[in-house]
Amino acid sequence: MNTHGVWAIYRFEMARALRTLWQSLVTPVITTSLYFVVFGGAIGSRMQEVGGVGYGSFIVPGLIMLSLLTQSIGNASIGIYFPKFTGTIFELLSAPVSAMEMVLGYVGAAATKSVVLGLIILATSALFVPLRIEHPLAMVAFLILTSVTFSLFGFIIGVWAKGFEQLNFVPALLVTPLTFLGGAFYSIDMLPQPWRTVSLFNPVVYLVSGFRWSFFGQGDVDVGYSLAFTAGFMALCLGVIAWIFRTGYRLKN
Amino acid sequence: MHDPILAVAGVSKTYKGGHRALDTVDLEIRRGEIFALLGPNGAGKTTLISTICGIVTPSSGTITVDGHDAITDFKRARAKIGLVPQELSVDMFETVLATVKFSRRLFGRSGHDAYIEELLRDLSLWDKRSAKIMELSGGMKRRVLIAKALSHEPDILFLDEPTAGVDVSLRRDMWKLIGRLRTRGVTIILTTHYIEEAEEMADRVGVITGGKLLLVEEKTALMAKLGKREMDLALVEPMATIPPDLAEWHLSLENEGHTLRYVFDAQAERTGIPSLLRKLGELGITFKDLETSKSSLEDIFVDLVTERRAA
Numbered sequence: 001m002n003t004h005g006v007w008a009i010y011r012f013e014m015a016r017a018l019r020t021l022w023q024s025l026v027t028p029v030i031t032t033s034l035y036f037v038v039f040g041g042a043i044g045s046r047m048q049e050v051g052g053v054g055y056g057s058f059i060v061p062g063l064i065m066l067s068l069l070t071q072s073i074g075n076a077s078i079g080i081y082f083p084k085f086t087g088t089i090f091e092l093l094s095a096p097v098s099a100m101e102m103v104l105g106y107v108g109a110a111a112t113k114s115v116v117l118g119l120i121i122l123a124t125s126a127l128f129v130p131l132r133i134e135h136p137l138a139m140v141a142f143l144i145l146t147s148v149t150f151s152l153f154g155f156i157i158g159v160w161a162k163g164f165e166q167l168n169f170v171p172a173l174l175v176t177p178l179t180f181l182g183g184a185f186y187s188i189d190m191l192p193q194p195w196r197t198v199s200l201f202n203p204v205v206y207l208v209s210g211f212r213w214s215f216f217g218q219g220d221v222d223v224g225y226s227l228a229f230t231a232g233f234m235a236l237c238l239g240v241i242a243w244i245f246r247t248g249y250r251l252k253n
Numbered sequence: 254m255h256d257p258i259l260a261v262a263g264v265s266k267t268y269k270g271g272h273r274a275l276d277t278v279d280l281e282i283r284r285g286e287i288f289a290l291l292g293p294n295g296a297g298k299t300t301l302i303s304t305i306c307g308i309v310t311p312s313s314g315t316i317t318v319d320g321h322d323a324i325t326d327f328k329r330a331r332a333k334i335g336l337v338p339q340e341l342s343v344d345m346f347e348t349v350l351a352t353v354k355f356s357r358r359l360f361g362r363s364g365h366d367a368y369i370e371e372l373l374r375d376l377s378l379w380d381k382r383s384a385k386i387m388e389l390s391g392g393m394k395r396r397v398l399i400a401k402a403l404s405h406e407p408d409i410l411f412l413d414e415p416t417a418g419v420d421v422s423l424r425r426d427m428w429k430l431i432g433r434l435r436t437r438g439v440t441i442i443l444t445t446h447y448i449e450e451a452e453e454m455a456d457r458v459g460v461i462t463g464g465k466l467l468l469v470e471e472k473t474a475l476m477a478k479l480g481k482r483e484m485d486l487a488l489v490e491p492m493a494t495i496p497p498d499l500a501e502w503h504l505s506l507e508n509e510g511h512t513l514r515y516v517f518d519a520q521a522e523r524t525g526i527p528s529l530l531r532k533l534g535e536l537g538i539t540f541k542d543l544e545t546s547k548s549s550l551e552d553i554f555v556d557l558v559t560e561r562r563a564a
Contacts, residue, residue, distance in 0.1 A: 095359045
């Protein structure tokens with residue numbers, strides 16, 4: 001294994017995040033704080049508890065998941081898209097680095113940034129609302145699993161994108177709406193039929209639900225489904241990436 | 254055959270749209286030589302280099318780099334190659350030192366500060382090591398690309414149009430650098446539009462056009478084999494037409510009849526010059542000056558490509 005190569009990509013990507021520290025970490029923290037002001041403060045004070053959990057605390061897993069999904073996709077997609085855009089991809093493709101090693105470097109860095117971000121949002125949340133984490137190991141596992149899975153998804157988007165518009169298309173027009181409609185700010189039990197059933201077709205419901213379970217011991221769907229979905233989506237992403245490298249889709253001429 | 258460090262066998266590349274960029278290319282590169290790949294725009298030079306380096310997947314054929322298959326044993330094969338691309342594709346936000354160190358690690362080598370320093374000094378980049386690449390001139394950026402390509406101490410260096418768009422002084426510097434690399438045993442394959450570049454440096458020349466490798470030849474042998482010589486006679490009195498008695502020499506009139514040109518094969522046993530001069534004397538045609546010249550590699554290249562297009 002080309003460990004030097006993997007480490008070089010990983011360090012390069014982490015260094016890029018440090019160069020854009022404001023954009024990478026501070027902005028999501030400010031955004032999360034604003035969510036607490038609006039949802040937790042203004043609306044939450046008029047809401048009842050959800051499943052025995054105060055509304056402010058209830059939305060914490062959803063908020064973390066919202067940032068986790070968008071940042072994982074954003075970090076990984078820009079990581080591989082930028083070399084394509086600038087033409088420096090030639091060096092990666094001509095280097096003795098396997099597909100797996102390249103993915104390990106890019107996705108590893110993107111997932112690391114997302115996990116750190118998730119933990120920072122968690123710490124920020126603790127400043128606003130009381131928090132309890134019933135299954136801390138499961139919480140960390142979900143955090144890592146989701147970050148890795150959606151970084152893989154972001155890597156695919158970065159390879160697929162032909163321009164910055166396409167790069168932003170999936171996070172802005174697909175992931176954010178699905179997260180808002182995926183129970184980030186409410187329990188889907190609060191929805192009337194048929195919307196409750198419709199929501200079960202939203203994949204983000206399973207992510208938010210599983211993550212919320214690790215905090216409060218309860219979720220909209222069984223935690224097993226959440227795990228199965230995340231693992232299934234990860235397998236799908238890995239399959240697509242394997243196909244990309246086998247065919248050279250939008251990487252090689 | 255000399256000891257080949259690179260062997261390309263039956264390599265073809267057909268793009269999705271049906272364009273055949275490479276057509277059954279066979280090529281062997283000798284260890285330690287400087288090989289110049291010549292060809293007009295769109296001939297397939299960059300595609301061939303990209304295919305060898307792993308950037309383009311060949312449709313068929315095999316590539317072996319120092320005994321390692323470029324597909325099945327790509328890690329060992331690629332570790333031996335450094336590539337300087339035609340475009341100035343380099344991360345503008347990185348510093349010179351960081352990007353060169355990145356390249357070394359990417360190619361699987363551990364850090365070697367002394368080597369990197371020597372490399373940057375050799376390329377006159379050491380003083381700029383902390384500068385961001387966006388702050389450098391075009392020529393300096395090209396040097397950075399060369400430093401990145403050499404950072405992992407490759408055995409083979411591909412230079413795709415290394416002096417395109419650089420001034421004469423820098424071009425001369427590049428030539429010197431290439432000469433120094435060769436003395437260290439690095440095999441160099443370069444593509445160029447500047448025939449004088451190939452003429453100056455190359456040991457062997459390959460001519461590619463339409464994706465086909467037309468020929469591979471020792472530069473000197475090629476020039477000797479295909480090179481023509483010309484003899485120009487500056488006439489005392491301009492001539493309107495060539496007398497029929499001179500027909501066997503296939504002369505031409507240039508410079509509005511002031512110059513009589515004779516093109517001959519320098520390698521031929523009989524050049525025909527003595528007999529021509531005698532005949533001119535018999536016909537009373539006098540000249541005040543005589544000048545001979547030989548074809549350059551550029552002339553040979555143009556002839557080859559023109560013949561190919563006509564065929």
